[in-house]
Amino acid sequence: MFQQLAANPHLFWLSLGGLLLAAEMLGASGYLLWSGVAAALVGLLIWLVPLSWEWQGVAFAVLTVVAALLWANWLKRQPADNSANESLNQRGLQLVGLHGHLLEQPENGYSRIRIGDSTWRVYCLDNLDIGDEVIVIGIEGNTLKIKSA
Secondary structure, eight states: OHHHHHHOHHHHHHHHHHHHHHHHHTTOTTTTHHHHHHHHHHHHHHHHSOOOHHHHHHHHHHHHHHHHHHHHHHHHHSOOOOGGGTTTTOHHHHTTTOEEEBOSOOBTTEEEEEETTEEEEEEOSSOOOTTOEEEEEEEETTEEEEEEO
């Protein structure tokens, strides 16, 4: 087996690249991706230009670093979209802009509305009646601020 790998080192590098990429798919969070790509590239390089094992190792190390740096550079140039994360895990903020109907007669500005399958405590300074359509404009604690739609 070792004699066959010594006679065909490109098969070793291509196999190593495939194994690293397969291991990456199991959930290595990107750590094995660039090593797998570098190993596959070394396998292609060795197939085209025979190199000693020392230079194969150097080529693998250099290509791993280059691939990782190219990926980091590409990520820096991508615009960051943080708008989707502003209301993550903040259910009340996700309700801003939704419409609902008052379920109870307001007392001191407080009432309840149904949104989806839940009822929410709401606060509004406007004079509203049961069944009036309202829109959520904000949140304070677990109370939604509303206004007449």
